[in-house]
Amino acid sequence: MSSKNKQNISTFSSNVLPRHVAIIMDGNRRWANTRGKLRIVGHKAGLDAARRAVNFAINYKLDALTLYAFSSENWKRPSGEIKSLMQLFSHALNKEIHTLHKNNIKLRIIGDINKFTVELQKNIKNSEQLTAKNNGLTLNIAANYGGRWDIIQGVKQLATQVQKGMLNPNQINEDTLCKCVCMNELAPVDLVIRTGGEYRISNFLLWQIAYAELFFTDVLWPDFNDMIFKNALNTFTKRERRFGSNASA
Numbered sequence: 001m002s003s004k005n006k007q008n009i010s011t012f013s014s015n016v017l018p019r020h021v022a023i024i025m026d027g028n029r030r031w032a033n034t035r036g037k038l039r040i041v042g043h044k045a046g047l048d049a050a051r052r053a054v055n056f057a058i059n060y061k062l063d064a065l066t067l068y069a070f071s072s073e074n075w076k077r078p079s080g081e082i083k084s085l086m087q088l089f090s091h092a093l094n095k096e097i098h099t100l101h102k103n104n105i106k107l108r109i110i111g112d113i114n115k116f117t118v119e120l121q122k123n124i125k126n127s128e129q130l131t132a133k134n135n136g137l138t139l140n141i142a143a144n145y146g147g148r149w150d151i152i153q154g155v156k157q158l159a160t161q162v163q164k165g166m167l168n169p170n171q172i173n174e175d176t177l178c179k180c181v182c183m184n185e186l187a188p189v190d191l192v193i194r195t196g197g198e199y200r201i202s203n204f205l206l207w208q209i210a211y212a213e214l215f216f217t218d219v220l221w222p223d224f225n226d227m228i229f230k231n232a233l234n235t236f237t238k239r240e241r242r243f244g245s246n247a248s249a
Helices: 028-034 039-059 072-076 079-102 118-131 147-163 174-178 226-237
Strands: 020-024 064-071 106-110 138-145 191-194 213-216
Touching: 028 039, 039 064, 039 079, 039 226, 064 072, 064 079, 072 079, 072 138, 079 118, 106 118, 138 147, 147 174, 191 226, 213 226
Parallel strands: 020 064, 020 191, 064 138, 106 138, 191 213
Antiparallel strands: none
8 A cells, every 4th residue: 555645643543553563664775865965864864764653653552663674685785884884773772772761662673683793782682681671662673684584593493392302393383483483472563564665575574464464655764754654554444454364354
């Protein structure tokens, strides 16, 4: 769905809102290019948009918000851009973590963080530990994350259990694998939003979004705002979710 025909929405019924929203934040580099600016300027503007999205999620009392910040495929970008992104990520953690903690937000970083510098890994672990007991919004940042990686690391966990005699292969089903993928303790993703005018999932949460509703907008991520977020929620409330059943929801 596109974000055309935006509506001015002020209130929603809490029982029809998504509990868990995931966003593919696309368009930072194009936003910068159209303004004749360096790519890192676009990424910094994207960070501002992420702050707005977090505040929106808090105001609308969502259970969880998952933001796709850096995919496992993004390492193919120019080395200078990657270095700037890692510096921005580290700076954002140091700057924002106390504000997140003050607002009772639980921060989780999902993805393979082993490829990051030791310093960044330490910042991630300290940030997660600081907010671990918070019970407000759960904010998941997908960094060096890929949906296929997620499923494979889950399969490896099951294989290890089988190898140790803790699990019979015949016992492996959707439930056992579900317990091994990222965010298994959270509500399933209800709504996926993608900005930037692209209509693909890009290896994001392949397991977790099996029955999620999808919302696409041409707006580049730095320009994403509350009106567009509201429109996405409004579109979600009008969907008939059947979860594979022929019966009306």
